[in-house]
Amino acid sequence: MTENEVAVINVGQSDFGELEGQRVTEFGSRAVREALLSSSVEPDDIEEAYIGNVATTAQDQTSVIGQAILREVGVTGIPVIRVENACASSTCAFQEAYKRVQSGESDIVLAMGVEKMTGVPTEVTLKDMAGAADAEVEGAMGMTFMGLYGMRANAYMNQFGNVREELADIAVKNHDNGLKNPRAHLQLNVDRDDILESRPISDPIRLLDACPMSDGAAAAVIARGEIAEELVEEPIYVDAAEMLSGNYLEEVEFWREELDERVAQKAYSEAGIGPDDLDVVEVHDAATIGELMHYEGLGLADRGEGASLVRSGDVMLDGRTPVNPSGGLKSRGHPVGATGVAQICELVWQLRGEAGARQVENPSIGLAQNSGGALVGEGGVSTVTILSNR
Amino acid sequence: MRQVHPDYNESSGLVVDGSIRIAADDNPVLIGTECSECEYVVFPSRPFCRNCLSDNVSDVELARTGHLETYTVAHTGQDGIEPPYAFGFVNLENVQVYSRFTEWKERSLEVGDQVELVLEKIKTDPETGEPLFGHMFRPMEEEQ
Numbered sequence: 001m002t003e004n005e006v007a008v009i010n011v012g013q014s015d016f017g018e019l020e021g022q023r024v025t026e027f028g029s030r031a032v033r034e035a036l037l038s039s040s041v042e043p044d045d046i047e048e049a050y051i052g053n054v055a056t057t058a059q060d061q062t063s064v065i066g067q068a069i070l071r072e073v074g075v076t077g078i079p080v081i082r083v084e085n086a087c088a089s090s091t092c093a094f095q096e097a098y099k100r101v102q103s104g105e106s107d108i109v110l111a112m113g114v115e116k117m118t119g120v121p122t123e124v125t126l127k128d129m130a131g132a133a134d135a136e137v138e139g140a141m142g143m144t145f146m147g148l149y150g151m152r153a154n155a156y157m158n159q160f161g162n163v164r165e166e167l168a169d170i171a172v173k174n175h176d177n178g179l180k181n182p183r184a185h186l187q188l189n190v191d192r193d194d195i196l197e198s199r200p201i202s203d204p205i206r207l208l209d210a211c212p213m214s215d216g217a218a219a220a221v222i223a224r225g226e227i228a229e230e231l232v233e234e235p236i237y238v239d240a241a242e243m244l245s246g247n248y249l250e251e252v253e254f255w256r257e258e259l260d261e262r263v264a265q266k267a268y269s270e271a272g273i274g275p276d277d278l279d280v281v282e283v284h285d286a287a288t289i290g291e292l293m294h295y296e297g298l299g300l301a302d303r304g305e306g307a308s309l310v311r312s313g314d315v316m317l318d319g320r321t322p323v324n325p326s327g328g329l330k331s332r333g334h335p336v337g338a339t340g341v342a343q344i345c346e347l348v349w350q351l352r353g354e355a356g357a358r359q360v361e362n363p364s365i366g367l368a369q370n371s372g373g374a375l376v377g378e379g380g381v382s383t384v385t386i387l388s389n390r
Numbered sequence: 391m392r393q394v395h396p397d398y399n400e401s402s403g404l405v406v407d408g409s410i411r412i413a414a415d416d417n418p419v420l421i422g423t424e425c426s427e428c429e430y431v432v433f434p435s436r437p438f439c440r441n442c443l444s445d446n447v448s449d450v451e452l453a454r455t456g457h458l459e460t461y462t463v464a465h466t467g468q469d470g471i472e473p474p475y476a477f478g479f480v481n482l483e484n485v486q487v488y489s490r491f492t493e494w495k496e497r498s499l500e501v502g503d504q505v506e507l508v509l510e511k512i513k514t515d516p517e518t519g520e521p522l523f524g525h526m527f528r529p530m531e532e533e534q
């Protein structure tokens with residue numbers, strides 16, 4: 001196998017939100033079109049495409065969603081592969097694309113994610129989501145995804161003490177960032193009390209701790225390093241792309257992000273860096289406790305110390321390691337199959353200094369963490385991708 | 391206190407087939423699978439061991455009491471389940487089991503609580519309207 005350097009040439013993203021009146025192929029192709037137009041890559045240059053998506057088949061739309069979207073932008077006659085891995089589907093698509101380029105099989109590959117979640121019957125959407133957990137016992141006996149976050153939060157607070165206010169502050173931070181992101185779904189001006197007084201969903205998780213269900217798409221064109229250097233002024237290099245499943249044969253420690261710890265370790269070692277080297281981070285904050293525990297899983301803070309990053313302001317937009325400058329899942333929204341590549345988009349914009357009002361100061365290394373699904377309370381998949389502008 | 395729901399009888403449907411039965415002493419007991427080669431225990435039952443792949447396995451009765459690993463109270467429902475309802479994970483010596491909880495309003499739940507198994511109505515079958523039964527745990531009285 002030839003070990004090639006791999007870089008992102010360009011990215012594109014649709015608006016996230018309730019995209020009423022837009023077909024999944026429309027906002028899906030808008031994301032790809034933006035990625036193609038903002039570089040000198042022609043539709044014919046794309047050699048393969050990987051697409052993350054969870055629900056279009058169950059929604060009776062199409063099971064060839066990748067082909068249907070790419071037809072709209074003239075990308076045809078190539079291998080198109082759909083990747084379904086719960087809320088991490090499109091990061092997994094991105095990582096497959098990365099491996100194809102890294103191995104020398106292809107020079108230019110497209111990775112994308114797309115999801116339509118609004119405007120379909122709620123029972124269909126909830127059924128799509130319930131499918132991301134074990135259906136035999138947990139799903140059949142009433143476990144919900146926010147319930148999993150509630151269980152994690154109660155175990156965490158029993159172990160380390162009350163962090164309820166810091167969780168609210170994470171939601172406030174992400175909404176503040178999202179107000180600076182014109183493509184974010186929930187544009188909310190909220191304070192700590194708004195979060196703490198919102199209606200309970202799954203104790204201690206409240207409505208404003210949880211991400212919304214959104215429509216949206218995101219795309220990234222990646223290439224062998226030397227080709228990327230020819231095609232764009234500032235290629236963003238992929239320094240690590242790792243994913244792992246849970247350790248399902250062992251007892252789960254609900255207060256700890258053990259799966260994150262393992263995948264982050266692999267990614268740091270692949271990239272030759274550590275958590276202190278990160279300048280900008282996007283994490284999977286489907287609920288606020290998720291973000292706090294990812295701080296610890298990624299080594300930004302010691303176990304039990306995640307809340308200190310909120311108190312010190314380290315994770316704020318102007319802090320030492322800003323987390324979720326895009327607004328995260330909380331504000332940008334969570335069209336499940338599109339979230340992973342949307343995180344990649346944000347890192348690319350940040351590393352190129354193109355993030356507008358939410359730009360963090362002069363970053364050179366960024367990390368994205370994306371989670372998907374669960375079995376017996378342990379994550380189905382966690383992914384870590386590290387990008388840099390060299 | 392009775393540990394089997396009064397409406398439960400031999401023809402009642404279970405949410406998870408074969409996961410729970412009435413033992414000789416009229417109390418419910420959860421059924422898992424224990425491997426004869428490596429002693430790994432799994433719930434619900436399986437035809438072979440996921441730890442060593444041996445099919446030299448047999449049914450095992452799980453402990454009827456354990457401690458609460460973690461829990462939550464859900465305020466939004468799922469088809470056939472009326473909110474609010476509580477669920478979480480219970481540690482039964484050698485296996486972690488997902489479960490709903492009952493009597494959590496009377497005695498509020500805390501991580502580490504001792505809990506005991508009961509056979510309860512879990513939800514209404516959305517298709518037939520009939521109740522479906524299965525395991526739940528409830529907080530035990532304070533230790534003497």
Ligand SMILES: [Zn+2]
Nearest residue numbers: 425428439442
């Ligand atoms: Zn075995």
